[in-house]
Amino acid sequence: MTPRPAHIAIVGGGTAGWMAACLFARHWGPQGCRITLLESSEIGIIGVGEGSTPYLRHFFAELGITEAEWMPACQASYKSGIRFPGWSTVAGYQSYVHPFFNEQDLSTGSAFFVNACLRRRGVDADANPQDFFIAAALAAQCRAPVARPADDGRAPATDYAYHFDAGLLGQFLRRHAQGRGVVHRIGTVARVQRHESGAIEALQLADGEQLAADFFIDCSGFRGLLISETLGEPFISYKHSLFNDRAIAIPTALDAKAPIPSETNSTALRHGWAWQIPLQSRYGNGYVYASDFVSDDDAETELRAHLGPAAEGQPARRLQMRVGRVERHWRDNCLALGLSQGFIEPLEATALMLIQFAVAEFIASVDAAGLGPAAQSPYNRRVNQMFDGVRDYVLGHYRLNTRTDSDYWRANRANTAGADRLLSLLEVWDRGGDFEAELSRHGDALMYQRPSWYCLFAGMGRFPAQLRPPQHGILSGAQARAAIAAIAAAFPTHREQLQSLIQRPS
Numbered sequence: 001m002t003p004r005p006a007h008i009a010i011v012g013g014g015t016a017g018w019m020a021a022c023l024f025a026r027h028w029g030p031q032g033c034r035i036t037l038l039e040s041s042e043i044g045i046i047g048v049g050e051g052s053t054p055y056l057r058h059f060f061a062e063l064g065i066t067e068a069e070w071m072p073a074c075q076a077s078y079k080s081g082i083r084f085p086g087w088s089t090v091a092g093y094q095s096y097v098h099p100f101f102n103e104q105d106l107s108t109g110s111a112f113f114v115n116a117c118l119r120r121r122g123v124d125a126d127a128n129p130q131d132f133f134i135a136a137a138l139a140a141q142c143r144a145p146v147a148r149p150a151d152d153g154r155a156p157a158t159d160y161a162y163h164f165d166a167g168l169l170g171q172f173l174r175r176h177a178q179g180r181g182v183v184h185r186i187g188t189v190a191r192v193q194r195h196e197s198g199a200i201e202a203l204q205l206a207d208g209e210q211l212a213a214d215f216f217i218d219c220s221g222f223r224g225l226l227i228s229e230t231l232g233e234p235f236i237s238y239k240h241s242l243f244n245d246r247a248i249a250i251p252t253a254l255d256a257k258a259p260i261p262s263e264t265n266s267t268a269l270r271h272g273w274a275w276q277i278p279l280q281s282r283y284g285n286g287y288v289y290a291s292d293f294v295s296d297d298d299a300e301t302e303l304r305a306h307l308g309p310a311a312e313g314q315p316a317r318r319l320q321m322r323v324g325r326v327e328r329h330w331r332d333n334c335l336a337l338g339l340s341q342g343f344i345e346p347l348e349a350t351a352l353m354l355i356q357f358a359v360a361e362f363i364a365s366v367d368a369a370g371l372g373p374a375a376q377s378p379y380n381r382r383v384n385q386m387f388d389g390v391r392d393y394v395l396g397h398y399r400l401n402t403r404t405d406s407d408y409w410r411a412n413r414a415n416t417a418g419a420d421r422l423l424s425l426l427e428v429w430d431r432g433g434d435f436e437a438e439l440s441r442h443g444d445a446l447m448y449q450r451p452s453w454y455c456l457f458a459g460m461g462r463f464p465a466q467l468r469p470p471q472h473g474i475l476s477g478a479q480a481r482a483a484i485a486a487i488a489a490a491f492p493t494h495r496e497q498l499q500s501l502i503q504r505p506s
């Protein structure tokens with residue numbers, strides 16, 4: 001069996017490069033694997049990417065890093081879910097939440113699933129997820145999704161994620177990786193030297209130095225210096241199904257005394273959607289849009305109007321996005337991670353999760369089967385499944401929109417490209433068929449689980465227009481809202497919780 005790499009060279013010092021460096025150092029460092037991370041001082045990092053999924057908690061846990069250590073250093077805040085105002089125009093469903101789930105959701109959450117099924121079948125039962133999941137009440141009350149322990153010392157389990165400053169997170173991870181023996185080099189790759197076999201032999205740097213290694217990780221961003229430019233791996237674009245290919249980011253101030261929200265806001269605008277991410281000291285804002293439908297200048301005007309006076313005088317960063325994925329992420333002695341391997345627009349903030357998943361799978365795969373070609377196909381299949389599965393779910397938001405204010409939204413609603421799985425789920429949902437069985441039928445191809453699909457379809461108000469009155473005994477939205485508000489009131493405020501991290505010795 002081919003052994004694991006003796007020397008790994010990582011090209012790129014963005015979030016992907018440093019996350020990979022930390023994980024390789026943790027798993028293979030103790031076995032003598034050397035890791036060098038090279039980054040260019042001339043080519044910057046993307047510098048956005050401030051939201052996450054709950055999977056990121058495993059990353060820090062695996063590295064043995066506590067919240068008190070990393071969160072204050074990265075201006076990080078807690079995230080209880082994502083709110084989507086303006087995607088649907090259906091009465092009662094103009095804003096809904098994709099919550100992270102909570103052990104205490106059990107009773108109201110069960111009622112939500114029952115109500116959603118009744119409503120699909122024509123019964124007038126309330127089924128907006130924002131009324132039934134504690135995450136929504138936590139966000140409404142600006143509370144942290146971190147439960148206080150009860151008298152028995154046990155706190156109810158809560159799923160949550162984080163918001164953070166991307167630049168500070170990179171710096172934090174760099175210090176952590178260097179502390180575990182990762183060598184940091186500054187230099188720009190000018191040429192890539194290859195073996196006769198086609199595999200990568202060494203990186204020639206612009207200053208005349210050379211970096212040789214036996215395995216190379218491409219974290220060079222959208223350009224894909226090793227995987228695309230050097231190895232010529234084909235890129236599968238998602239542009240025909242996900243139209244957005246541009247973004248503009250504008251930070252705004254956060255009132256130092258006001259309560260800090262604990263959810264991402266993803267508000268639909270005329271040609272895309274605007275994110276608002278609350279950090280400890282500022283908001284990260286941005287507009288994700290499609291250049292086929294609006295110019296960069298008009299998009300910036302629209303974003304500034306949306307943000308109001310808070311954006312006056314604030315600089316805007318314009319970004320281009322390459323949306324899709326490479327065909328093979330692992331090829332020869334090269335693994336692509338982060339933006340070089342692919343990107344699904346940031347609606348569900350999944351990019352760091354995909355990096356984590358790709359590294360974890362790679363380590364498990366090499367530990368089990370070595371570095372030989374036999375391990376590569378199953379690995380690439382699994383990573384592709386993950387990318388395509390996230391794409392399917394993100395696509396659902398566009399397909400289900402009911403806006404009529406622009407060609408952009410109409411075209412998104414009419415678009416069926418790349419939507420086979422989504423359309424088959426929708427068909428069963430719409431006819432009131434066995435949705436659970438349909439979800440099971442797709443098995444591992446679905447990246448998102450049952451509750452997320454229910455929250456998306458129900459949250460967008462995808463129900464029959466004609467409804468008959470409900471029987472007695474079902475929970476109304478108002479009753480559920482009162483129940484989750486009472487549970488949420490026992491959680492600390494977001495500010496209190498963040499303050500406690502600073503005061504707590506790490």
Ligand SMILES: Cc1cc2nc3c(=O)[nH]c(=O)nc-3n(C[C@H](O)[C@H](O)[C@H](O)COP(=O)(O)OP(=O)(O)OC[C@H]3O[C@@H](n4cnc5c(N)ncnc54)[C@H](O)[C@@H]3O)c2cc1C
Binds near residue numbers: 051052349
């Ligand atoms: C608008 C937008 C919003 C996003 N929001 C989210 C979000 O909410 N959540 C999330 O998880 N993700 C999000 N992402 C994605 C996230 O930003 C990236 O996945 C993450 O930052 C990783 O980027 P990277 O490290 O792959 O690339 P980059 O940050 O671009 O880093 C590339 C690195 O490669 C180096 N490099 C390039 N060429 C050379 C060379 N020739 N020689 C040496 N070094 C070189 C550069 O110096 C740099 O260090 C978003 C992305 C965009 C565009």
